[in-house]
Amino acid sequence: xxxxxxNISYSIKxxxxxxDVSLKIRKNEVLSLLGPNGSGKSTLLKIISGDINPKSxxxxxxxxxxxxxxxxxxxxxxxxxxxxxxxxxxFSVKEVxxxxxxxxxxxxxxxxxxxxxxxxxxxxxxxxxxxSFNQLSGGEKRKVHFARTLIQMxxxxxxxxxxxxxxDEPTANLDISxxxxxxxxxxxxxxxxxxxxxxxxxxxxxxxxxxxxxFIKEGKICAFGTPDEVFKEKILTEIYGLDVSFDNSTKKxxxx
Amino acid sequence: xxxxxxxxxxxxxxKQLIIFNVLILVLILTMIVGISKGSFDFSVLKxxxxxLTTLEEEVLVNIRFPRVLLAAVVGAALSMSGACLQGLFxxxxxxxxxxxxxxxxxxxxxxxxxxxxxxxxxxxxxPYLLPLSAILGSAFVISxxxxxxxxxxxxxxTYMLLAGIAINALAGVGIGILTYxxxxxxxxxxxxxxxxxxxxxxxxxxIPAIVIILSTIVWTLRISRKLDxxxxxxxxxxxxxVDIKKLRFDIIMSSAIIVGISVSLTGMIGFVxxxxxHLVRLFGGVNHHYLLACSALxxxxxxxxxxxxxxxxxxxxxxxxxxxxxxIGSPFFLWLIFRMRKK
Numbered sequence: 113x114x115x116x117x118x119n120i121s122y123s124i125k126x127x128x129x130x131x132d133v134s135l136k137i138r139k140n141e142v143l144s145l146l147g148p149n150g151s152g153k154s155t156l157l158k159i160i161s162g163d164i165n166p167k168s169x170x171x172x173x174x175x176x177x178x179x180x181x182x183x184x185x186x187x188x189x190x191x192x193x194x195x196x197x198x199x200x201x202x203f204s205v206k207e208v209x210x211x212x213x214x215x216x217x218x219x220x221x222x223x224x225x226x227x228x229x230x231x232x233x234x235x236x237x238x239x240x241x242x243x244s245f246n247q248l249s250g251g252e253k254r255k256v257h258f259a260r261t262l263i264q265m266x267x268x269x270x271x272x273x274x275x276x277x278x279x280d281e282p283t284a285n286l287d288i289s290x291x292x293x294x295x296x297x298x299x300x301x302x303x304x305x306x307x308x309x310x311x312x313x314x315x316x317x318x319x320x321x322x323x324x325x326x327f328i329k330e331g332k333i334c335a336f337g338t339p340d341e342v343f344k345e346k347i348l349t350e351i352y353g354l355d356v357s358f359d360n361s362t363k364k365x366x367x368x
Numbered sequence: 369x370x371x372x373x374x375x376x377x378x379x380x381x382x383k384q385l386i387i388f389n390v391l392i393l394v395l396i397l398t399m400i401v402g403i404s405k406g407s408f409d410f411s412v413l414k415x416x417x418x419x420l421t422t423l424e425e426e427v428l429v430n431i432r433f434p435r436v437l438l439a440a441v442v443g444a445a446l447s448m449s450g451a452c453l454q455g456l457f458x459x460x461x462x463x464x465x466x467x468x469x470x471x472x473x474x475x476x477x478x479x480x481x482x483x484x485x486x487x488x489x490x491x492x493x494x495p496y497l498l499p500l501s502a503i504l505g506s507a508f509v510i511s512x513x514x515x516x517x518x519x520x521x522x523x524x525x526t527y528m529l530l531a532g533i534a535i536n537a538l539a540g541v542g543i544g545i546l547t548y549x550x551x552x553x554x555x556x557x558x559x560x561x562x563x564x565x566x567x568x569x570x571x572x573x574x575i576p577a578i579v580i581i582l583s584t585i586v587w588t589l590r591i592s593r594k595l596d597x598x599x600x601x602x603x604x605x606x607x608x609x610v611d612i613k614k615l616r617f618d619i620i621m622s623s624a625i626i627v628g629i630s631v632s633l634t635g636m637i638g639f640v641x642x643x644x645x646h647l648v649r650l651f652g653g654v655n656h657h658y659l660l661a662c663s664a665l666x667x668x669x670x671x672x673x674x675x676x677x678x679x680x681x682x683x684x685x686x687x688x689x690x691x692x693x694x695x696i697g698s699p700f701f702l703w704l705i706f707r708m709r710k711k
Contacts, residue, residue, distance in 0.1 A: 163603060187609035197601035200458050201654040211597050211608065219378045264608070 113139040113174060113274045115307065120159055120169035122152075122331075129155050130166070130331045139274050142298060142308040144318040147328035148352060153311045154194075154280055156328065160309065161192045161278050174273050187214055190276040191264035195284075196257050199245055205256050206241040212260035227266040231259040234297055250285045258282060258294060265306065276307040283314070295321050315356075315365045319343050327351050375593065376657050384658040387651060391665035395440070395672075402436040402672045403428065406679050434574050435566045436672055439689075442566075442634050443644075443671025444664040445581045445626035450641025451648075451663040452588060453510075455595040455656055456619045457517065459528060461704070463642035464627045467513055467528055468535030469506045470638070473624075473631035475539040476505025481557045482550045499577070503628030509535055510620045566634055566675050566689060577633055581626050585664055588622045591615060592656035637690045639697020640667055646704070 115137040122130040129152045137143045137160075145153050158164045160171055162178050171178040173189055181189070191212065199208065209231065213224055232238035235255050240248065245256065265275045277298065283291040298308050299321055312318045318325055319339045327335040327342060329351050335342040343365065348356035356367045380388065404412050408427075414420050415428055446464060453462040453469070464470045480501035512535070517528045550558055594615050597605040602612050630637075644667045648659055671689075674696075678687040 161607060163606065183606065183611060184609040187607060192604075192607045194603070196604065199599050200460065201599060201649065203596075203599065203654055207596075207653075207655055208600075211600060214609065215375075215593070219374070221378070 113307075115160065115276060115309070116172040116175075117156075117160060118170045118172070120156070120166045120171070122155055122159060122164075122166050128331055130159070133169070133328070133331070133333050135326055135333065135336065137276060137307045137309045138324075139305055139307045140302050141323040142302055142310065142321060143324045143326065144322040145309070145311045145326050145328060146313070146315065146318055151328045152331040153328060157192075157194070157278055157280050157309070157311060161190060162186050173276075187264065189274070190278060191261045192278045192280075193257055193261040193282050194280040196253075202244050202246055204241070205237070205243050205245050205248070208245045208256055209241075209260045209263055212262075212264040213266075214264060227263050231263050231266070234262070235259045236293070251287065251290060254282065254285050255290065255294075258297075262297070262301075274305065274307065276309065277301060278309045280311045281313065282310065283312070283317070291317070315343075315348070315367075319363065319365060376589065376661070379593065379596075379655060379657040380661075381653065381658075384652045384655075384662070388658070388662055388665070391662055391669065395665055395669050398669050398672045399436050399440060402439070402676050403432045405676055406432065407684055430571070434569050434571055435675065437578060438569050438574050438633065439566045439671045439675040440668035441578050441581050442630040442637065443640060443667040443669070443674075444585060445630045445667075446637060446640040446671075447644035447663040447667025448585055448588065448660060449623040449627050451645040451656070451659050452595070452619050452623055453641070454645055455598060455659075456616065457513075457528060458599060458601075460646070461529060461642070463639065464506070464623065465636060465638035465640075466642060466701075467509075467532035468539065469509050469513075469623065469627050470631050470636045471536045471539035472505040472507075472509030473502040473628045474505070474636055475542045476501040476503070476508075476628070477561065477632045478543045478546045478558060479505075481561060482546045482554045496576075499629045499632040502632035503624050506628045506631070507620060507624035510624060514616065514620070561635060569633060573633065577629050581629055584622050584625050588619075589657070589660055591618055592660055595619075595656040595660075635688075635690060637671075638694045639701065640671065640693050642704075643697050643700050644670060646700075 117133060117135040117137075120130055120133040121128070133152075133156060135143070145156065147153055155164075159166050162171075162181075162183070165179070173181060178186070206228070209228060210224070213227070228241075229238075232241065235258060237252070237255050237259055240252060240256065245253065248256065261277060261279070265277065279298075282294060286294065295317065298310070302308055302323070310322075322339055324337065325335070325339050325342050326333055327347065334351060335347050343358055345356060345358050348358070348365070352367070354367060356365060358365050377385070400412055404410060410420070410424050410428075412428075415425070420428065449469075450463050453464065453467070454460055456462075477498050480497045484497050513528060513531055516531045547555065547558060594605070594610045597608050597610050598612075598615065600608075605615075606612050645659060645663045648662045648666055652658055652662065671693075674692045675689050677692055678689045681687055
């Protein structure tokens with residue numbers, strides 16, 4: 113039960129963006145992807161989620177090649193949260209969340225209401241449901257998009273073996289308490305059987321809550337393993353090009 | 369997959385359902401008034417009791433009925449197309465008239481009026497060449513607009529309107545050239561057609577038009593949910609399982625068909641497609657199940673009324689209906705721009 117990324121390469125014209133990337137996103141695990149700006153993190157997420165095709169290599173969802181899964185079935189296996197565009201018309205928060213609810217053979221209102229109630233409590237946004245989405249603050253908008261990403265995986269009518277959530281810097285715009293809240297929800301999801309793939313910038317956050325961490329630099333994976341395996345001063349210093357120190361007693365990473 | 373009706377009632381709220389039903393009622397009443405009033409008035413009820421004179425019956429069946437029906441269907445078509453295009457471009461200023469889609473249809477229509485005698489002198493389907501080339505003209509313009517404005521994001525709005533100006537001007541040039549090279553008979557046809565009105569329509573042209581427009585409208589309602597998802601942005605909609613290319617093609621084709629047929633039958637009628645979706649959003653919300661259905665109904669109501677006004681304002685003469693819709697629509701357009709500035 114995993115997503116296997118095998119020898120992915122991707123380039124635009126002469127610019128090599130990803131080189132021979134291999135990863136494994138397992139069920140019940142959080143895999144964090146870290147790396148400097150422009151190292152190919154978002155491109156990798158786009159390839160794994162199926163937005164774009166790699167130039168070579170393959171992505172397997174539970175041993176099935178992603179290319180052989182149609183886009184409707186993909187939506188039932190994985191949900192993606194990325195930097196969203198503005199919504200021009202005045203949808204209510206509830207309507208925006210509902211966009212993540214996938215249609216099955218029939219629409220069972222109770223099921224949806226139930227799921228809506230649950231994500232409302234989980235993400236602490238129940239009080240926002242009837243508000244206009246465009247009048248929310250940046251952080252609140254993020255939380256609503258996060259709730260939409262979660263509810264997409266709530267409809268269990270579909271026979272899928274496993275479910276994955278992929279997030280591209282979901283904590284941008286969030287204050288530290290909401291950042292922690294979001295991370296804890298994701299952590300809880302892994303206990304329910306989800307696999308989580310997340311792009312992060314915050315080294316401490318990644319260290320403390322990831323099951324696996326991958327570092328990417330210039331399109332190459334340069335370290336992949338459990339946090340304790342890869343959070344070494346030498347590796348970090350090499351990746352970011354500045355002195356990073358790791359305090360073994362407090363488990364804190366500092367770079368200034 | 370849900371069937372259409374289930375889905376429609378699932379996604380609209382109680383308030384929206386009430387608005388929907390009220391609109392249906394108002395449309396029926398408006399059409400009855402529209403049929404009864406005009407250069408001379410009579411009661412529609414008499415038709416059913418059989419108390420009409422031969423003249424009255426002639427007016428009713430061959431002039432009023434087709435005219436009011438056509439006005440309703442064209443109003444619905446233009447508004448629906450406006451709502452769809454506003455959704456597809458994620459841009460509240462899209463209107464088939466403003467952005468040049470109607471002009472494209474007009475150029476296509478003018479082309480067929482002037483050229484059909486040259487190329488297809490005794491062609492059996494000559495009457496249908498006009499709508500057909502109008503459809504091609506509008507499909508061509510929508511595709512061009514899409515290529516020009518893609519990748520602009522929210523600023524695409526300005527570029528689309530600018531592109532619209534250019535396309536309108538180009539179509540004007542085309543129609544001008546066609547006018548210049550046309551002979552007397554063609555010129556008469558062209559002038560007659562350009563003035564645009566619901567008068568002078570006959571059943572044999574209207575029936576296919578109504579059938580095609582109505583079925584396209586019903587068919588288009590099925591993509592409401594996808595249009596909703598599209599508002600999250602194309603990548604997000606794709607991840608939620610929406611085939612973007614197919615959706616885009618569907619909307620371009622359905623808009624081209626209904627605008628092309630409308631323009632070919634009635635000439636260019638501006639601003640309906642801009643104003644109506646805005647009104648509908650203002651009253652009940654923005655989700656596309658509600659928006660598309662109620663835009664079609666509201667557009668029909670407004671157009672029947674506009675046509676009625678055009679008939680009774682300066683009796684016994686008749687105002688072009690496009691004049692009335694533009695008189696209402698252009699101040700509205702200015703108000704929209706004013707409101708955006710304040711934001």
